[in-house]
Amino acid sequence: MVDSRDHVLSIQNLEVVYSDVILALRGVSLEVPSGTIVALLGANGAGKTTVLRSISGLLPTHRGEITKGAIRLDGDDVTNRTAASIVGHGLAQVMEGRRIFPDLSVQENLRAGAIVRRPGREELQASYEAMLELFPVLKDRWESAAGYLSGGEQQMVAIAQALMAKPKLLLMDEPSLGLAPLVIEQIRDAIVDINRQGTGVLLIEQNAQMALSIADHAYILENGKVAKAGPADQLRADKDIQEFYLGMGEGGRTRLNEVKSYRRQKQWSS
Amino acid sequence: MNDFLQLCFAGMALGARYALVALGFVVIHRATGVINFAQGSIVALGAYFAFNAHQTWGLPFLLAAIIAVAGCAVVGIIVERLLLRKMSGQPVFSVIMITIGLLFVIDQIITMIWGQDAQNLGDPWGIDTVEAGEIVLAVVDLWAIGLAFLVVGAFFLFFRYSSTGLAMRAVAIDEEAAMARGISVRRVVATAWAIAGSVAAVAGITLASGPAALRPSVGLIALAAFPAMILGGLDSPLGAVLGGFIIGITQTLTAGYQPAHASWLGQDFQSVTPYAVMILILLIRPHGLFGTKEVERL
Numbered sequence: 001m002v003d004s005r006d007h008v009l010s011i012q013n014l015e016v017v018y019s020d021v022i023l024a025l026r027g028v029s030l031e032v033p034s035g036t037i038v039a040l041l042g043a044n045g046a047g048k049t050t051v052l053r054s055i056s057g058l059l060p061t062h063r064g065e066i067t068k069g070a071i072r073l074d075g076d077d078v079t080n081r082t083a084a085s086i087v088g089h090g091l092a093q094v095m096e097g098r099r100i101f102p103d104l105s106v107q108e109n110l111r112a113g114a115i116v117r118r119p120g121r122e123e124l125q126a127s128y129e130a131m132l133e134l135f136p137v138l139k140d141r142w143e144s145a146a147g148y149l150s151g152g153e154q155q156m157v158a159i160a161q162a163l164m165a166k167p168k169l170l171l172m173d174e175p176s177l178g179l180a181p182l183v184i185e186q187i188r189d190a191i192v193d194i195n196r197q198g199t200g201v202l203l204i205e206q207n208a209q210m211a212l213s214i215a216d217h218a219y220i221l222e223n224g225k226v227a228k229a230g231p232a233d234q235l236r237a238d239k240d241i242q243e244f245y246l247g248m249g250e251g252g253r254t255r256l257n258e259v260k261s262y263r264r265q266k267q268w269s270s
Numbered sequence: 271m272n273d274f275l276q277l278c279f280a281g282m283a284l285g286a287r288y289a290l291v292a293l294g295f296v297v298i299h300r301a302t303g304v305i306n307f308a309q310g311s312i313v314a315l316g317a318y319f320a321f322n323a324h325q326t327w328g329l330p331f332l333l334a335a336i337i338a339v340a341g342c343a344v345v346g347i348i349v350e351r352l353l354l355r356k357m358s359g360q361p362v363f364s365v366i367m368i369t370i371g372l373l374f375v376i377d378q379i380i381t382m383i384w385g386q387d388a389q390n391l392g393d394p395w396g397i398d399t400v401e402a403g404e405i406v407l408a409v410v411d412l413w414a415i416g417l418a419f420l421v422v423g424a425f426f427l428f429f430r431y432s433s434t435g436l437a438m439r440a441v442a443i444d445e446e447a448a449m450a451r452g453i454s455v456r457r458v459v460a461t462a463w464a465i466a467g468s469v470a471a472v473a474g475i476t477l478a479s480g481p482a483a484l485r486p487s488v489g490l491i492a493l494a495a496f497p498a499m500i501l502g503g504l505d506s507p508l509g510a511v512l513g514g515f516i517i518g519i520t521q522t523l524t525a526g527y528q529p530a531h532a533s534w535l536g537q538d539f540q541s542v543t544p545y546a547v548m549i550l551i552l553l554i555r556p557h558g559l560f561g562t563k564e565v566e567r568l
Contacts, residue, residue, distance in 0.1 A: 056450060057449075058446060058449060058450060061445075061446055061449065082454075083449040083450060083452065084449070084452045084453065084454045086452075087450070087451065087452025088452055092450075092451075092452075093450055095446075095447060095450055099444060099446070099447040099450070100447070101439070101440050101443045101444060101447065101448075102443065103439070103443055104436075104439060104440065104443070108436060108439075111433075111436060112436055112437070112440045112448070112451055112453070113451055115433050115436065115437055115451065115452065115453055116451065116452030116453070118433070161451065162451075165451070165452060
């Protein structure tokens, strides 16, 4: 095993139970080496969001509990810490469905993201400028209520808001969901930019195409377990993954729902 | 004309007190979505704290007032810590019922400690007045109006510029998303209850000072402040103040003119006007005058 200090995130043998009865994760181990992008792929209900909630300390809100395993952030054990303490420790997440504060202006949304590190006025200003450099379109919407922005712009606000905490690791839950292809490309480029500046990224996606195109490593989650893991280009070449996640299978099953229903049949019959 | 102006001033003085009570409702609703029906009893508690510190312990009035403000902030935090926090995630209806129960419990505690009899708060304003032309202005009323504006101004600055104020707005909009940003929801909620307690004490002191006497029933005014809050919009401090003035002025004008001009409405009609005005305005603007509709994507 590699020294955990080289990993911004390392999860060992994580088991999570919801409402005392529903076993959502059954021994998941996962690592994000510092400065890399790691993709976590899987179908609906595979446990991707549960992994994310465990890391970010939001399990209790959903009556979930870590029953086994450990989560280390930058070498320190953060298992079962409160969300506020984990964010303070260098983790920020972009939640599924964006979850920005619609009634607050773009500027206030970004300021809310920085509350945890109590920045001074100049520090705050510098962070604003860095975000506007990353997402120049937000400049024109600076004072408008974030809820009135387009889906793509809202996703940018959500990412910028998370970055305002200056995280060492950025968790992203389905950042491409519900966005137009062109916008997805912009978001993807932004993720690459963020990563280049040194932030580790754990990218949770159903859009495997997009995720594998930028990830260094990837994990495939199935039924609360890691079914496959490896370097992204290796997984991209994998026949099963091409068929089930990239829609490149034989027999013309190129539409996602066809692939999915086929996959379900296969799961049940196996 | 002078009668009219005099009544308007009396209405503003009354409205300022409604506004101070309503601001306490607003801050808790804004942070937690709960309407704290016990607010009225905390208002009364604040007045009795001041009375106790000033008359019983013999402390200067200003110091007694500060003690009352701090004391009610502590009461707010205790109520939240012991009762409301346990109810987090439970139906809002149950939470509201708890605050209604608490209203009666605190009332009973007040009569246990200080009795039913009217007391004199011993404030320095007494029955002093100043004259502006033909109109007589009670000093205590000027203080009440000034304090209402001061508090709403402080609220405005707090919500707009302070980190805690922004955190409070974020928690009110989406609690989980606020947690994901590292905001401590517990601290935000505790702060909201502390602020509501402080404002309640200010309201209580202005209600019980001057020619008015201090009785346990002083908190009942919260029932009339309620329309003021609804009218202004549940989550708007400015709305609470304007709502308070509208309700206060219509009430004193009704008290001044209705017996002579519309006696068929019966006696004491002015006590109904807050609710009548509230119903009228809600029919036209269901979210109140300044309440925010939820932002919806267009």
